[in-house]
Amino acid sequence: MIELKNISKIYKTKKSEFAALNNVSLTINDGEIFGIIGLSGAGKSTLVRCINFLEKPTGGHVIIDGSELGKLKKKELLKLRRNIGMIFQGFNLLEQRTVLKNICFPLEIAGVPKADAEKRARELLQLVGLSDKEKAYPSQLSGGQKQRVAIARALAPEPKYLLCDEATSALDPDTTRSILELMRDINKKLDVTIVVITHEMKVIDSICDRVAVMDSSVVTEVGDVAEVFAEPKSDIAKKLILPELKTVESITGGERIRLIYNGESSFSPLLSNIVLASGVPLNILYAQTKDIEGRAYGEMILQLPEDSRSASRVRNYLKANNIAYTVLEGGAENVGDASKAVG
Amino acid sequence: MSEMLQKLWDNGILQLGIWETVYMTFISTFFAYLFGLPLGVLICVTSKDGIRPVTWLNRILDVLVNIFRSIPFIILMVAVLPAAKLIVGTSLGNKAMIVTLVLAAIPYVARMVESSVKEVDKGVIEAAQSMGASELDIIRKVLIPEAKPALIVGAVISLVTILGYSAMAGTIGGGGLGMIAITYGYQRFNSEIVWICVALTIIIVQLIQEFGMRIAGKTDKRTA
Numbered sequence: 257m258i259e260l261k262n263i264s265k266i267y268k269t270k271k272s273e274f275a276a277l278n279n280v281s282l283t284i285n286d287g288e289i290f291g292i293i294g295l296s297g298a299g300k301s302t303l304v305r306c307i308n309f310l311e312k313p314t315g316g317h318v319i320i321d322g323s324e325l326g327k328l329k330k331k332e333l334l335k336l337r338r339n340i341g342m343i344f345q346g347f348n349l350l351e352q353r354t355v356l357k358n359i360c361f362p363l364e365i366a367g368v369p370k371a372d373a374e375k376r377a378r379e380l381l382q383l384v385g386l387s388d389k390e391k392a393y394p395s396q397l398s399g400g401q402k403q404r405v406a407i408a409r410a411l412a413p414e415p416k417y418l419l420c421d422e423a424t425s426a427l428d429p430d431t432t433r434s435i436l437e438l439m440r441d442i443n444k445k446l447d448v449t450i451v452v453i454t455h456e457m458k459v460i461d462s463i464c465d466r467v468a469v470m471d472s473s474v475v476t477e478v479g480d481v482a483e484v485f486a487e488p489k490s491d492i493a494k495k496l497i498l499p500e501l502k503t504v505e506s507i508t509g510g511e512r513i514r515l516i517y518n519g520e521s522s523f524s525p526l527l528s529n530i531v532l533a534s535g536v537p538l539n540i541l542y543a544q545t546k547d548i549e550g551r552a553y554g555e556m557i558l559q560l561p562e563d564s565r566s567a568s569r570v571r572n573y574l575k576a577n578n579i580a581y582t583v584l585e586g587g588a589e590n591v592g593d594a595s596k597a598v599g
Numbered sequence: 600m601s602e603m604l605q606k607l608w609d610n611g612i613l614q615l616g617i618w619e620t621v622y623m624t625f626i627s628t629f630f631a632y633l634f635g636l637p638l639g640v641l642i643c644v645t646s647k648d649g650i651r652p653v654t655w656l657n658r659i660l661d662v663l664v665n666i667f668r669s670i671p672f673i674i675l676m677v678a679v680l681p682a683a684k685l686i687v688g689t690s691l692g693n694k695a696m697i698v699t700l701v702l703a704a705i706p707y708v709a710r711m712v713e714s715s716v717k718e719v720d721k722g723v724i725e726a727a728q729s730m731g732a733s734e735l736d737i738i739r740k741v742l743i744p745e746a747k748p749a750l751i752v753g754a755v756i757s758l759v760t761i762l763g764y765s766a767m768a769g770t771i772g773g774g775g776l777g778m779i780a781i782t783y784g785y786q787r788f789n790s791e792i793v794w795i796c797v798a799l800t801i802i803i804v805q806l807i808q809e810f811g812m813r814i815a816g817k818t819d820k821r822t823a
Contacts, residue, residue, distance in 0.1 A: 308729055337731035348726035351821045352744050362730040364740065393820040406726075413730070 257321060258284040258307060258417065258451070264315035265302050276302040277313065278473040286416075289443050289450045291460040291481070293496055294470030300453045303470070304419050307451065308340045309333055320417075338366055341410030341448075345422035347402040349394040349409070355381070356390040359409045366413055373412075380408035384438060400431035407438065411446070418442070420452045424459060436463050457496050461485060461546050461553075469493045485546070485553060486516045487582065510560040510567055512541060512584040513574075517554050526579070527556075534569040536561055557584065601791050607783060617799060620775035623693055624762040627700035631708045631761065632754065638664075638705065639712025640738060650724060651734050667706040673767050675703045680771070696765070696773035704761050711757055715749035716742050748819035755811030759804050766800065776800055 265277040276299045284290045294300045305311035306318055309325050318325040320336065328336065349358050356377050363373035381387050384404040394402055403423060410418055420439070424432040440463050442448050452464060460467050461481055468478045469492055476490035488494045517526065531538055539559040546553045560567040574581050607613045638660065644650055645657040667675065676699045683698035684690040719742050727741045743750070766777030776796045784792035816822070 310725060310728055334731040334733060337729060340729070342726065342729035344722055344726060346720075346722045348720070348722040350723060350741065350745060351720075352747060352819075361727070361740070365727075365730055365732045365736050395821045410730075419729075 257286055258282075258449075259319040260284075260303075260306070260316070261319065262316035263303070263306055263313045263318065265299075265306065265311060266314045275473050277306070279316070280470075280473075280475050281316075282468055282475060282478065284449065284451060286449050287443075287447060288465040289440070289452060289463050291452045291454065291464035291467040292470060293454055293457065293460050293467060294492070295455055295496075298470040298492075299473040300470050301421055304421055304451060304453045307417075307419060308337050308342060338362065338413040339415050340417045340419060341413070341415040342419040342421065343403065343406045343410050343423045345425045347394070347399070347406045347426075349402055349405055351394050353393075354390065355386065355392050355394070355397070355405050358394070358405055359412050362409060362412045376412060377408070380411055383411075383442075384408045398431075399427050400435060403427065403431075403435050404438065407435075407442070411442065411448070416449060418448050418450045420450060420454075422453055422455070425454065425456070432459070433462070439463055455496075469496065482553065486580070510562040512557055512559050513571075513581045514584055515556045515558065515574075515579065515581050517556075529577075530570060530573055534566070534573050536566040536570055538570070601789070603783065603787070603789055604791060604795060607779070607792070612779065612783075613795075616774065616776045616779040616796075617803070619693060620762065620765055620777070620800070621803060623697055623700065623765045623768070623773065623775055624758060627697050627704060627765065628708075628754070628758050628761050630697070630701040631704035631757065632712075634701070635705045635708025636712050636750075638709040640716055640742065642709060642713045643716040643742070644734065644738065648721075650728075650737055664706040664709055667703075668710065672703055672764050673770070675699075676764075676768060676771060679703065691772045693774050696768040696771075700761060700764055700768060703764060704757065707760060708753075708757050711753035712750065715746045715753050718749055719745045748815050748821075751811065751815040751818060755808060755815070758807050758811070762800070762804060762807070 260280060260282045263277050263280045264275065267274045267276060278299075280299075280303060282290075292300045292303060302311055306313045307320075309318065312326075320340070323332075323336065325333065325336070350361060353361070356374065359377035359380055360370070360373040363376060364370075368376070378387070378390065381390055384407055386401060386404055386408070389397065389401065389405075394405070397405065406423075407418075418439075423439075424435050427435060436459065439450060439452075443450050443463075450463075452459060454460060464481050466479065467481050467484050468475045469484065469488075469490060470476065471490065471492035476492055477484060477488075484493060485497060488497050515526075527538070527540075530536075538561075540556060541559050542555075542557040544555060546555070560570050604613075642657060642660050642664070645653040645660070647654065647657070649657075670678070679699050679702045680690045680695065682702060683695040686698050687694045689695050723745060724737060724741060727737050732740070765773065765775055766780070769775055769777030769779070769781050776799055780793050780796035783789060784796060
């Protein structure tokens with residue numbers, strides 16, 4: 257278990273102070289895939305580096321399986337880091353070493369005999385599906401292959417935890433999907449607890465169990481992905497979850513509401529029912545289905561008619577039938593993209 | 600061919616000059632790296648964004664290197680002759696020249712090494728740190744191996760520079776092509792000898808450059 261208690265990180269320059277992290281507390285349970293999402297500059301990369309003390313927090317405690325990192329001697333800290341693998345957006349492979357030697361690297365540091373290290377490296381190459389590339393150099397690999405090697409390398413010392421810092425941000429959508437599948441596999445098969453840092457909601461909803469949303473150096477909300485997805489509370493969470501809905505000031509018309517439904521409720525009758533029961537035409541601004549933890553989640557943004565009587569008929573119907581919805585405030589944020597809606 | 604040139608060749612002076620130049624250059628470069636490589640790495644490692652910042656040490660080394668680098672070689676050479684006497688017991692001849700060359704080249708080599716090692720991707724260093732690598736592990740297994748192609752290119756440039764220095768050593772009692780050009784060419788108004796020495800130097804430099812670059816290219820796995 258990783259416990260972060262009141263973590264602060266303040267960078268001091270001669271003239272000013274900048275808080276990259278402000279009193280952040282999180283608990284990451286064993287066996288889960290935990291996501292941390294936020295826009296760039298929110299502090300998520302700093303936070304993940306506090307977990308293995310690549311960045312020393314200026315305040316608070318990092319406790320991993322009961323041992324507090326700030327109290328460890330340097331040697332103990334280096335040893336503990338072998339239990340926490342890490343992969344990066346830029347892959348960070350050793351360019352002058354072959355794929356096999358890259359994977360052996362952490363084992364060399366740990367003093368594992370060469371033959372054992374190479375045996376382990378070959379097993380891992382098989383796991384990540386690159387057995388034919390052991391003699392290749394990183395420059396001969398594609399981005400996705402490089403990240404696979406980086407994953408194999410991070411897993412070589414059999415860590416309990418794996419930290420992923422924007423690990424898929426430099427990859428195309430197909431490659432991203434296959435790397436995410438690999439990460440899910442590793443989580444299930446090897447029982448590795450994974451912490452994922454990302455700015456992309458699709459990464460969170462395709463593999464994470466729980467998520468923390470970060471904005472300007474603080475965590476604004478934490479919860480199960482399905483929960484946060486269905487009912488984002490903070491402004492930043494709403495923004496991240498509805499990235500497709502860009503700000504369009506010029507859109508006019510009635511109130512917009514967001515409906516969430518999961519795979520168990522069938523959606524098309526719901527929509528038809530609303531229209532039939534209230535006798536009000538509805539405009540669909542946006543709709544999509546997401547797979548969260550193996551369940552289908554749909555979301556739809558509807559625009560209600562401008563006249564308030566029709567609009568309240570729809571709202572009353574939703575309330576009467578216990579259908580959850582959120583009202584999107586008009587103006588600058590969360591306004592549907594009209595051009596997209598028409599298409 | 601002039602009479603003088605013929606005589607120099609027949610007496611083996613020219614051949615010896617070539618050999619002395621090559622041998623002084625390589626031996627001096629070797630020893631300069633023996634001290635300059637650790638010094639360059641140390642400057643890089645202790646710098647503000649290095650893997651183990653030690654500000655005071657870094658500042659001292661940096662200033663020392665700068666002082667020695669800013670003294671013109673021919674003056675530095677004369678200045679370190681007493682040190683040569685202390686180390687090899689004489690201030691004359693090739694042995695003494697090698698000592699002065701090494702002392703003069705160490706700061707230069709240190710800067711070369713520092714700039715090569717600095718080029719190693721910070722992300723790769725961070726990855727090594729995340730695996731629990733100690734500073735020594737990082738120096739031995741990341742910084743030097745990853746900078747190897749750049750270090751070889753640096754060594755080639757250093758060789759050529761030290762070869763130039765070794766010619767200057769001819770003015771204060773060293774051997775080699777520099778000495779021949781000065782003693783038999785310049786001082787006896789025989790420009791042919793000077794030009795022959797220049798041509799021979801050019802050939803040696805070309806060979807070093809060509810071989811060195813080929814080795815550097817072969818070692819670099821980034822362009823495989």
